Amino acid sequence: MPVLPADAGHNVRAWQRRTAPACSDGPVAPGPRVAVLASFTADPLVPHLGTPLHDAGTHPELFMAPFNQIAQECLRDDSATARFRPDALVVCARPEDRPAVASGKREADAGDPRTLEPLAATALDAARRWGALLVWALPPLPYEPSRGVGDCGDPRGAMARAVASREAVRARLAVDPDACVVDLEDTVRAVGVRHARHPALFRLARVPFTEDVFFRFGGELARVLLARNGQGCHGVLADLDGLVLDPAAPFAGDSAAELASALDELPAGRRLAYRTGHPVAEARRALATLAPALARLPAEWIAEGRTAVEDLARFAGARGVTTSTIAVLTGPPATETDTAAAAPHRLVVCDGSADQVRLGLLDAGAFDTVPPVTAYPGGTPPAAEGNDTATRSDDADATPGDDYAAFLRGLGVLAELAEPTGPDLSAEADVAARAHDFTLALSHSPERFASVGDGGRLLLSAHVRDRYGDYGTSAVIGVRAAGAVWHVELFSLSCVVMGKGVEDLLLRSLVERAAERGATELAFHYRDTGRNHPAVGFLRAAARHHRAHKGRDVCVTSVEHTAATAGGHHEDGGGTDD
Known part of the structure; x- marks a missing residue:
């Protein structure tokens, strides 16, 4: 296990004690409800944000939004973040977390100054609807220039574009009373670039930073929130x-x-x-x-x-x-x-x-200057040029649902559902093992549904891509057919494609496939783990009659497995999603 910095280790242990079921420190003042949206796995931030807020005499409630779902969570009024109703919305977006395109190169506009501006405007609009403070984390500068040392002197190079992107968002939010900015570059510089990143952990679980970075970053966020609430250094x-x-x-x-x-x-x-x-x-x-x-x-x-x-x-x-x-x-x-x-x-x-x-x-925060702003310093903030999202958000006729639908249409998502053709099921097994947000949480592996000669079982996998890139095998479905009823016992979706309408595309494709083979019902079996609410909510919303091609109806139902009904047979197949 990694060795934690002394103060970071204290935060982790203190947070574990405070969140233990039997822990009771006596009455404390109600604390802020803080939601964290990130394009990477930001769970290590929790103890380092929660402990200093708790030490200040408050009792914070922290919510970690689904992985890489910033726009989706902000645009939907029924999203998990919207239901949480945060007092503060912390957004951490790194342009490099966008997927590689099929050619293996990064998207050409990944560092364009306008790349993060629409996302910042979307987050700010959501924060205003929810009555929350937006705390935007400026991403650190690229670790290495994309084209060697000459890139640093190129005004169109990766470094210059990254700086322009950061400064455009900083300027956009600096004049808004509902937003403030923290800078992850300051944290990375304090730790040291070579000690700030954890490549192995990023490949395994999409955690890009070391514990020391999360420790310092959490402290900065806590100081900003406390100062904005009048609890900073006086x-x-x-x-x-x-x-x-x-x-x-x-x-x-x-x-x-x-x-x-x-x-x-x-x-x-x-x-x-x-x-x-x-x-x-x-x-x-x-x-x-x-x-x-x-x-x-x-x-x-x-x-x-x-x-x-x-x-x-x-x-x-x-x-x-x-x-x-x-x-x-x-x-x-x-x-x-x-x-x-x-x-x-x-x-x-x-x-x-x-x-x-x-x-x-x-x-100690003695030099902090983050006053509780109550008015625009220079009047109404100017609209960001070229920012289509900001324009939509200010339109009196637009609604969050309209924005979300437009967001999905703009992605151009393609999800191709097919039966695996070869014996190698490593990609499907990886999706099933890692999914924890969108999974049925039953202990069925893909191999169970790919049994040779068993006509009653069917294994399907989906290759997903959109205008930003190719995500490869991102979903796996396992079906056990029993007469006219298809029992779906495996339905796992990778976090990187959640919130993009992929689950709806796959359901329609599965309904069509079931109808073509004479099935009249799709029965989804699931277990509520407390972590797979996106899947549970989707199944409950989908439980109705669906019209398939050529006018056939397929009824979608859901069957919840509890400890009593499952008899302890089903185990949690969830892992750590990428």
């Missing part, structure tokens, strides 16, 4: 005794000027306070002598003789905020014990380095 309390006034303090000499320089960089409105256990008049005289630059900073003084915990409570109370929103700056472990109890999540312990002060305050 002030800095500097412990002068541990920093300057005690003889062994790390800034007791000429370095105090560097500390003053770091504190002087705090944004306007971020209150600074000094606390000391010495009499205030005495501490003022000592500070003026030892660190005149600190004495000149506009800071308030906390009254003498109290502990750090009491001083923090007084400072926060005067601001009308909780103590968890105040960053505490202190010296080495000699004074850390008292203040650690006061500010466990925003404690900055310094050993004499001004850079350490800046980085510590940065991590």
